[in-house]
Amino acid sequence: MDECLNILIIEDSEDDAKLVVRELLNNDIQLNSQRIQTVNSLHTQLENSTWDVIIADYCVPGLEAPIALETVQQSQLDIPFIVVSGAIGEQVAVEMIKAGAHDYLMKDNLTRLPEAVRREVREAQIRKDRRQAEVILKRQQVAIEAVIDGIAILLNDIYLYANPAYLNLFGYEHSGELLGKSWDSLYSVEEATRFRHEIFPVLEQEQAWQGETIARRKDGSTFVQGVSLSLAENETLIVVCRDISELKQAQPHIAHNALHDPLTNLPNRALLLERLDLAIKKAQRYEDYRYAVLFLDLDRFKVINDSLGHLIGDKLLIGIAQRLKIHLRNTDMVARLGGDEFVILLEESSSEETVIEIVNRIIKECQTPFDFNKQKIFSSVSIGIVLETENYLQAEELLRDADIAMYQAKKDENHAYKIFNKAMYIKAFNRLTLETDLRKALEQGEFVLHYQPIFDLFDNQLMGFEALVRWQHPIHGLISPTQFVPIAEETGLIIPLDGWVIRQACQQVNYWEKKFPRSLSLKVSINLSAKDFRKPSLIQEIDILLTEKKLEGALITIEITESMLMDNLEKTIDVLNQLKSRNIQISIDDFGTGYSSLSYLNRLPIDNLKIDRSFVNQMQADKRDYQIVNTITALSRQLGLVTIAEGIETPRQLSLLKQLDCQLGQGYFFSEPLPADEIENRILYNTF
Numbered sequence: 001m002d003e004c005l006n007i008l009i010i011e012d013s014e015d016d017a018k019l020v021v022r023e024l025l026n027n028d029i030q031l032n033s034q035r036i037q038t039v040n041s042l043h044t045q046l047e048n049s050t051w052d053v054i055i056a057d058y059c060v061p062g063l064e065a066p067i068a069l070e071t072v073q074q075s076q077l078d079i080p081f082i083v084v085s086g087a088i089g090e091q092v093a094v095e096m097i098k099a100g101a102h103d104y105l106m107k108d109n110l111t112r113l114p115e116a117v118r119r120e121v122r123e124a125q126i127r128k129d130r131r132q133a134e135v136i137l138k139r140q141q142v143a144i145e146a147v148i149d150g151i152a153i154l155l156n157d158i159y160l161y162a163n164p165a166y167l168n169l170f171g172y173e174h175s176g177e178l179l180g181k182s183w184d185s186l187y188s189v190e191e192a193t194r195f196r197h198e199i200f201p202v203l204e205q206e207q208a209w210q211g212e213t214i215a216r217r218k219d220g221s222t223f224v225q226g227v228s229l230s231l232a233e234n235e236t237l238i239v240v241c242r243d244i245s246e247l248k249q250a251q252p253h254i255a256h257n258a259l260h261d262p263l264t265n266l267p268n269r270a271l272l273l274e275r276l277d278l279a280i281k282k283a284q285r286y287e288d289y290r291y292a293v294l295f296l297d298l299d300r301f302k303v304i305n306d307s308l309g310h311l312i313g314d315k316l317l318i319g320i321a322q323r324l325k326i327h328l329r330n331t332d333m334v335a336r337l338g339g340d341e342f343v344i345l346l347e348e349s350s351s352e353e354t355v356i357e358i359v360n361r362i363i364k365e366c367q368t369p370f371d372f373n374k375q376k377i378f379s380s381v382s383i384g385i386v387l388e389t390e391n392y393l394q395a396e397e398l399l400r401d402a403d404i405a406m407y408q409a410k411k412d413e414n415h416a417y418k419i420f421n422k423a424m425y426i427k428a429f430n431r432l433t434l435e436t437d438l439r440k441a442l443e444q445g446e447f448v449l450h451y452q453p454i455f456d457l458f459d460n461q462l463m464g465f466e467a468l469v470r471w472q473h474p475i476h477g478l479i480s481p482t483q484f485v486p487i488a489e490e491t492g493l494i495i496p497l498d499g500w501v502i503r504q505a506c507q508q509v510n511y512w513e514k515k516f517p518r519s520l521s522l523k524v525s526i527n528l529s530a531k532d533f534r535k536p537s538l539i540q541e542i543d544i545l546l547t548e549k550k551l552e553g554a555l556i557t558i559e560i561t562e563s564m565l566m567d568n569l570e571k572t573i574d575v576l577n578q579l580k581s582r583n584i585q586i587s588i589d590d591f592g593t594g595y596s597s598l599s600y601l602n603r604l605p606i607d608n609l610k611i612d613r614s615f616v617n618q619m620q621a622d623k624r625d626y627q628i629v630n631t632i633t634a635l636s637r638q639l640g641l642v643t644i645a646e647g648i649e650t651p652r653q654l655s656l657l658k659q660l661d662c663q664l665g666q667g668y669f670f671s672e673p674l675p676a677d678e679i680e681n682r683i684l685y686n687t688f
């Protein structure tokens, strides 16, 4: 025995106690011992310490062995109790053992003591382990009784145990009704046969089986049972089961929902992809199999949804879905991808003409107004078509190309559909790379500003510059803003880009003011996009810039286009007023190219009209353009605005503009837009 035993010795003679200890130590039993001889100290020791063995002398005055044993028993502690004594009769020994002592030894023959101690400690440990196991078992029993799954145990095919859930599942009120019955009493003859032929052989081999069976309740009714069988030793079978009838009934419904759009009940993207994959495989196998893919997108759906509400939006989608189905054959499929996007798979579409015919019918059908609660809703669709489908390997690629073609159809005002071709893909791809490149260009500072001087046409005095951004591309060289500004606007990158432009331009003009003190009144014109203008923090950012760089607002002119004004007139006026209160000037750029009426102009707090260069260019050749410029300058005068002509290239254009009393101008005739250092060398040094 390796461990050190705690031994309590009840003994009035110290010498006798020592004898006991020595005997144990001599036999390799490590121990701590404590000698006591009163009832009180026995109580204290039992309460405060743990004891592995008690060795008691029979005759301790006041604490004779029977009293000590009773005290220990009352404490409920299971401590081996060994009696050691001088000469007392066998009768007493038998009585002590009967009373519960574990062993009895003579004082003059202690040789048996070590073995007795070892044995009793061992057995006490076994009793302790067993007690613990019983506790665990009881808890498991409670758990098994409480679980919602049915659990049963069979021995030699006869029910031995069933938990309440099991009884309940099969319609039995108490276990007596089921226990003792054979396993097949819960199954029909056919199902029992299936057990014998299909299930039991697997169970024998694998020791376990899981699956579904039809089970029979006490009243004869049946249900689908999900069951797991495990074989334990000695022909014991453990059954765990539950009623899965409802789950089985719901299964087709769940499968349907997983593959259909809940709003229109059309197949969803997942099902569409499956069908497209099938079509791709079929096309690979059968040479004469043809199919086409149509990508449909409702026009202006967001506007309808936002202005008339989601309820009308939903009704429109359902209505469109119904109309699309009318034009399709059983073999075709229309799916909703989400939002206002639908995809149609036309199978066995023999020729391009047939497809176009169907497409035209769909377009016409979708143009018929919907009538929701006496409210007429007009709608239309744009359709992208993939006709040459034979080389596709992936459904996603088909969708991508149909989407690209749809996008082209959206942009074309005259055609509601477009057939996909490779050039479209290249264009879309270039656009995408351009977008990524733009992002990188911003991070790596690849943009530069050029400045185009603006002059007074009558005294040739330099009035300021227009800042025009360019992209110094590491491979493609200098790229014009007409190529990247529209994409920057679409992707929102215009906001950080123009943020940079404003800072850079202000810094530059501030620098020139210091270097050329006589240039103090020069202004810099900065072009803003609609996105910049609608940004709530615009004014705040300009304020920060002005304070940070200690700049005057009067230094800056903001150029905005006509179309930007009309978007939300009240809001626009508010922003313009805030700019004006910081002495920032406002120019309307490309004036004359927008559709807007001129009547709103007097409501706007603006300073300049810039005549678009297309009119200036054509003034000579086209009387109409001359007339337009005439009207703009006259209107400008009446409203007290300054007119600035763009794109002056020839002396003739200059003199015509002067005739019409246009005050300011810019253009190649004076100077192209130039980098800052060239502006210094060519313009500023000569002027100041």
Ligand code: C2E
Pocket: 452, 467, 468, 469, 480, 481, 482, 485, 494, 498, 501, 527, 528, 529, 559, 589, 590, 613, 646, 647, 648, 649, 666, 667, 668, 669, 672, 673
């Ligand atoms: P815009 O504001 O109307 O700018 C005038 C355009 O006319 C500039 O083209 C300029 O280079 C060009 N131009 C100037 N003089 C002549 C001339 O005599 N003949 C001809 N044919 N063209 C002349 P650019 O620099 O390509 O800019 C095009 C447009 O890009 C600008 O039109 C403006 O709307 C936009 N843009 C330029 N820089 C920025 C910017 O920093 N931010 C924003 N949001 N847009 C910008």
Ligand code: MG
Pocket: 466, 527, 559, 589
């Ligand atoms: Mg401009």
Ligand code: MG
Pocket: 589, 590, 610, 612, 613, 646
């Ligand atoms: Mg312009």
